[in-house]
Amino acid sequence: MEGTVWFSSVTEVTSKGKGMRESRVLVLNVSCEPLQILAIRRAVRLVLGGKAEVVEFGAGHLRSEHHVLARPTVIRLHRYVHVPYQDLPFTRAGVLLRDNYACQYCGATPLPALLTIDHVMPRALGGQSSWENVVTACRACNGRKANKPLHVAHMTLRSRPVRPTRPSLLRHLLSRHPTWHQYIVG
Numbered sequence: 697m698e699g700t701v702w703f704s705s706v707t708e709v710t711s712k713g714k715g716m717r718e719s720r721v722l723v724l725n726v727s728c729e730p731l732q733i734l735a736i737r738r739a740v741r742l743v744l745g746g747k748a749e750v751v752e753f754g755a756g757h758l759r760s761e762h763h764v765l766a767r768p769t770v771i772r773l774h775r776y777v778h779v780p781y782q783d784l785p786f787t788r789a790g791v792l793l794r795d796n797y798a799c800q801y802c803g804a805t806p807l808p809a810l811l812t813i814d815h816v817m818p819r820a821l822g823g824q825s826s827w828e829n830v831v832t833a834c835r836a837c838n839g840r841k842a843n844k845p846l847h848v849a850h851m852t853l854r855s856r857p858v859r860p861t862r863p864s865l866l867r868h869l870l871s872r873h874p875t876w877h878q879y880i881v882g
């Protein structure tokens with residue numbers, strides 16, 4: 697029970713930190729391979745709870761009435777966490793990440809907000825919303841392809857869309873982060 701009280705008091709402490717909701721922390725397994733990315737509040741709870749150590753600090757501090765903590769950007773768990781194989785849920789954000797935020801027809805990389813997702817086999821023709829049938833497309837290519845299958849639109853894909861694994865998406869995410877890309881394994 698003592699642990700529960702301790703953790704809830706840490707939540708109270710850390711929730712007062714400025715801008716903490718936007719901050720994310722990379723969590724490494726005890727073996728140093730990247731495991732996941734957590735909200736800073738949860739990462740701080742792991743460190744203060746003795747379950748993880750800070751590997752890298754970022755700029756600035758986290759403040760509360762009673763504590764000042766250096767801001768962690770990378771932490772490492774003290775115990776090995778086995779990650780069971782899980783199918784990733786299909787999401788737009790996941791498709792953009794898998795495709796490296798690049799249009800899969802022309803290779804353009806506009807701002808992510810300007811990217812769309814395109815059904816390779818159009819929904820109107822029975823195409824599914826699935827990892828294997830949806831790709832990232834710029835607006836121009838999406839408009840050009842419209843509701844036509846590839847051969848009718850005379851367009852080709854730069855790579856075949858596949859279902860990503862959790863580690864492969866995490867690798868993509870780390871590669872886009874200046875502090876984290878050094879933790880990419882393999």
Ligand SMILES: [Zn+2]
Binds near residue numbers: 799800833
């Ligand atoms: Zn394009």
